[in-house]
Every structure is written in C-alpha cells, then in structure tokens.
Amino acid sequence: MNVKTPIDFWFDFSSPYAYIASEWIDALAARHGRSVRWHAILLGVTFQAAELRSPVAYPLKREYVMRDFARSARFEGVPYVQPGKFPISTQNAARLFWHLTASDAEYGKQWARCALRAYFTRGVDLSDPSTLASLAADFGIPDAAAIWSDQHWKEVLKCENDAAVAAGVFGAPYFIVDGEPFWGNDRKAQIAACLARICSPQLARQD
Amino acid sequence: MNVKTPIDFWFDFSSPYAYIASEWIDALAARHGRSVRWHAILLGVTFQAAELRSPVAYPLKREYVMRDFARSARFEGVPYVQPGKFPISTQNAARLFWHLTASDAEYGKQWARCALRAYFTRGVDLSDPSTLASLAADFGIPDAAAIWSDQHWKEVLKCENDAAVAAGVFGAPYFIVDGEPFWGNDRKAQIAACLARICSPQLARQD
Numbered sequence: 144m145n146v147k148t149p150i151d152f153w154f155d156f157s158s159p160y161a162y163i164a165s166e167w168i169d170a171l172a173a174r175h176g177r178s179v180r181w182h183a184i185l186l187g188v189t190f191q192a193a194e195l196r197s198p199v200a201y202p203l204k205r206e207y208v209m210r211d212f213a214r215s216a217r218f219e220g221v222p223y224v225q226p227g228k229f230p231i232s233t234q235n236a237a238r239l240f241w242h243l244t245a246s247d248a249e250y251g252k253q254w255a256r257c258a259l260r261a262y263f264t265r266g267v268d269l270s271d272p273s274t275l276a277s278l279a280a281d282f283g284i285p286d287a288a289a290i291w292s293d294q295h296w297k298e299v300l301k302c303e304n305d306a307a308v309a310a311g312v313f314g315a316p317y318f319i320v321d322g323e324p325f326w327g328n329d330r331k332a333q334i335a336a337c338l339a340r341i342c343s344p345q346l347a348r349q350d
Numbered sequence: 351m352n353v354k355t356p357i358d359f360w361f362d363f364s365s366p367y368a369y370i371a372s373e374w375i376d377a378l379a380a381r382h383g384r385s386v387r388w389h390a391i392l393l394g395v396t397f398q399a400a401e402l403r404s405p406v407a408y409p410l411k412r413e414y415v416m417r418d419f420a421r422s423a424r425f426e427g428v429p430y431v432q433p434g435k436f437p438i439s440t441q442n443a444a445r446l447f448w449h450l451t452a453s454d455a456e457y458g459k460q461w462a463r464c465a466l467r468a469y470f471t472r473g474v475d476l477s478d479p480s481t482l483a484s485l486a487a488d489f490g491i492p493d494a495a496a497i498w499s500d501q502h503w504k505e506v507l508k509c510e511n512d513a514a515v516a517a518g519v520f521g522a523p524y525f526i527v528d529g530e531p532f533w534g535n536d537r538k539a540q541i542a543a544c545l546a547r548i549c550s551p552q553l554a555r556q557d
Contacts, residue, residue, distance in 0.1 A: 192410075193408055193409075193410040193411060194408055195408055195411065201401055201402055201520075202400075203399075203400040203518060203520045204400060204402065204520055206518070207518070207520070207531060207533060210531070211533075214540065215540070218539070218540055218543060311410060311413070311414070313408075313410045313411055313414070324414060324417070326414060327536070329534070329536040329537070330536070332425070332539065333421065333422070333425055336425065
C-alpha cells in the first residue's frame with residue numbers, strides 16, 4: 144500500500160467535534176507526509192441511514208456533550224464558544240464547499256475553516272441565507288446564493304452523502320486512514336499512532 | 351474542595367471500554383494521590399433511563415465498535431479477545447461485587463478485575479450460572495449462587511443502578527472527578543490533564 148495515501152476526513156458544518164478535528168487533522172497528517180481529503184456531508188443523512196440520532200437528541204447525553212464540546216476544544220487549544228442556535232442546517236455551506244473544492248481543494252478547505260470558525264467562535268448562523276451570503280461575500284464568493292441554489296451542487300452534495308454512507312460513515316468527524324476507520328475527535332491519539340506505525344496492529348501504549 | 355476526593359468509576363461487566371478503563375484508572379488516580387470508588391451497574395438500566403441503546407444495537411455502529419474495542423485495548427496495552435457471546439447479562443457478577451465491596455472495597459475490585467479479565471481475555475461466560483459459580487469458587491467465594499440469589503444483594507444492585515442514573519450516568523465507563531463528568535475510555539487523557547491541574551478550566555494542549 145502506498146504510504147502516501149491521503150487521509151479521508153468527513154465533517155458537518157454543525158458538528159463541534161468535527162470543528163475541533165478540522166483544526167488538527169491537516170497538521171497531524173503533514174507531520175507524516177500525508178494530505179487530507181475533506182468531505183462536507185449532512186450528518187442527518189448518515190444518522191438516518193444508520194438509524195441513529197444526534198447525541199443532543201437525548202436530554203441526559205445532551206447535557207454531557209454540551210459540556211464536553213467546550214472541554215474537548217480547550218484540551219486541543221481550539222477556541223470555542225457554544226453557538227446559541229444549535230444544531231443548524233448546513234446544506235448551503237456544504238454546497239459552497241463542494242463548489243470551491245471542485246476547482247481547488249485547498250480553497251474549499253479555507254472556506255470550511257472560515258465557516259466552521261465563524262459558527263463555533265462567533266455564533267454566525269450558517270443556516271440563515273443572508274448571514275451565510277454575507278460571510279461568503281467577505282470570504283470572496285460574491286454569488287453564493289446562486290451557487291447553493293444550483294441543482295448541480297445540490298446533486299453533488301447528495302452524491303457525497305451517499306458516498307459517505309457507502310463508506311460506512313455514521314457520525315462526524317469520521318476518518319479513514321489506509322482503510323482503517325476512526326470515529327471521533329477523541330481518536331486523534333490513535334490516528335497519530337496509526338500514522339507513526341503505518342497502521343501496524345502493534346500500537347504502542349501511550350500514557 | 352478536598353484535592354484528595356476519590357474518583358467515582360462506573361462499569362458494567364459486559365462493557366469492553368469499561369474493562370479497558372478498569373486496567374488504567376487506579377494507576378492513573380494513584381499517580382495523583384487519588385483513590386477510586388468502583389460502581390458495578392447494569393448498563394441496560396442506564397440506557398433505558400436515558401432512552402439510549404447500546405452502540406452494538408445499530409448494525410453499522412456495531413461493525414465499527416467491534417473493531418474499535420480491540421484497537422483501543424491494543425492502544426492501552428491491555429489484552430483483549432472479543433468474547434463470542436456478547437453482550438451478556440451481568441447482574442450476578444455485579445451482585446457478587448457489591449457483596450464483597452460491602453466488607454472490603456479492595457476485595458470487590460479484585461473480583462471485578464478477575465471477572466472482567468476472564469470474560470474479555472478467555473471468553474468466560476459470566477451470564478452462565480455454573481460458569482460464574484466456578485470462576486467465583488476459584489477466586490475464593492464458595493457460595494456465590496447463594497449470594498446472587500439473596501434478595502438483599504439484588505436490592506443493593508437496584509439501588510446502585512438508581513444512584514448511577516441520578517448521578518447522570520448514561521454509559522460506561524463513566525467517571526466523576528471533583529464533580530466533573532467524563533464518559534468513555536477515550537477520556538483518559540482529559541482525566542489525566544484534569545487531575546494534573548485539579549480540574550482547572552485551562553487544560554493545556556496535548557499532542
């Protein structure tokens with residue numbers, strides 16, 4: 144297997160754990176000579192396919208994860224302010240991502256980082272069309288609404304959701320490293336160990 | 351707050367992640383001058399209270415976690431062999447735990463470690479009365495069936511399940527460190543950081 148195989152990384156613009164992971168995955172990959180392919184998806188679609196619900200749909204679990212989002216961000220040194228409106232619909236932000244990614248994957252990532260940070264540090268409501276259009280314009284996309292209304296980018300996002308389900312993705316962040324699946328921001332240390340040993344089954348103990 | 355407050359640790363004898371955590375929690379606590387109070391519970395009761403289901407109840411998630419159990423054990427340097435019969439009923443093993451713990455908490459822990467290792471490394475079926483009685487006899491409990499059939503220990507386990515639900519426990523392993531809840535074997539690094547800083551909100555970045 145080519146050791147330079149890219150890492151696949153699935154995220155939803157409304158997932159706090161995916162936002163945290165988006166802040167470390169490329170740096171971690173680069174330390175091991177890897178690139179990362181980002182995939183914006185709609186978690187609602189993968190939840191439905193796996194007959195799962197969001198952790199925040201369960202009151203007791205919601206209370207825990209709302210605390211854990213901020214704590215996990217602090218642990219990674221990532222700024223985090225719990226958005227007042229949460230979770231939100233993210234199909235328009237995702238369609239913009241795929242539009243940009245089609246011509247330049249790095250530009251797509253820049254948009255993703257811009258939008259994730261806007262939502263998770265300043266509470267910018269990515270589900271509100273005028274707010275999203277304004278954020279996109281500031282980023283350098285003057286015609287954002289025309290893009291996310293375009294049937295083509297709607298279809299691309301649908302295909303990407305289907306591809307995620309086919310790949311076994313049932314939550315976010317989700318990673319595949321040389322065929323090995325990892326679910327969750329909390330799998331960072333295991334991913335690092337996997338990359339260091341090129342997914343050898345003998346992972347060293349880490350305290 | 352007294353910095354020597356014990357850490358509370360909830361587990362089910364049928365939880366792989368709780369088994370892995372049982373192998374590191376006391377050593378980690380000891381490095382910070384802490385003791386650990388173990389609580390054997392029935393995850394089915396906490397799942398029901400939180401309207402949750404086991405991750406292995408969802409086909410796609412089951413496939414992932416079955417792989418992640420073994421990988422997470424390797425990552426911690428803990429021996430693990432997926433039991434053929436899984437998950438299993440664990441009320442009898444838990445009643446024995448509470449019987450022993452009532453007179454000697456350390457002896458209760460020894461039984462828990464014995465039974466968890468028997469199940470997760472040799473596939474010893476803790477749900478089978480004669481198998482469990484035999485394991486208990488080898489451990490030094492000659493009258494195990496009389497204990498787990500005793501209404502008193504049934505009531506104690508019920509109370510402990512209720513207490514866990516009241517404490518917010520909705521999965522295993524679950525920990526409370528100075529009032530801060532942590533869910534999952536994968537929160538080890540955050541617990542370590544919390545103990546090092548006595549739960550200061552400023553957790554340092556860890557790569």
